[in-house]
Each structure stands twice: as structure tokens, then as C-alpha cells.
Amino acid sequence: MGCYRSFLNGLVIGGGLGAAWALMYAPSTGKETREKLTVEGKRLREKAAHTLAELRGRGEAAYSKARETLDSTAEGLRDAGRVLVKDGLPTDGGQTDLTNG
Secondary structure, eight states, X not given: OHHHHHHHHHHHHHHHXXXXXXXXXXXXXXXHHHHHHHHHHHHXXXXXXXXXXXXXXXXXXXXXXXXXXXXXXXXXXXXXXXXXXXXXXXXXXXXXXXXXX
């Protein structure tokens, strides 16, 4: 996700710089240029807020999914531990291969 975020940051920053450069070199008065910059700045701010909200939503969804997986895995480990406690530990000197099921 870091690569995606870096790309979006670059896109927003590059778009803003490009728009500012275009407005500064466009043939218009200083007042018109300042008004255009203000409007463009507000538009970019709204777009950045929207992008941030979208990324936050995706991050929360990923967190929830990871949390569910962790909880499920923890419950499985607890169940396995209960079985070991109930049935006792293997008596083969600790040579039981738990990786083969």
C-alpha cells in the first residue's frame, strides 16, 4: 500500500504544481491569477480529502480482515491447547512431528 500512497501523493503534488505553473504563465492579470490559484487550491484540497477518506476506508477494511483472521487463528490455537491439556502431552520424548498433521 505504501507504493500506492506514494503514487497518489506524487500525482496530487504534480497536478498541483502543474496547475500552478500553467496559471502563472497564462496571460492574465495578477488578480485573476490569484483567484484561479485560490479556486484550484480549494479543488485540490477537496480531491486530497476525498482520496484520504478512500484510503482510510480501505485501511480500515484491511485492518478488520486482518483482525478477523488473527482472532480465528487465536481461537484455533486455544482449541489445540485445550486438547493438549485435556489429552496430555505426547509421551514420545518430544519427537512428535506436528507439521504432518
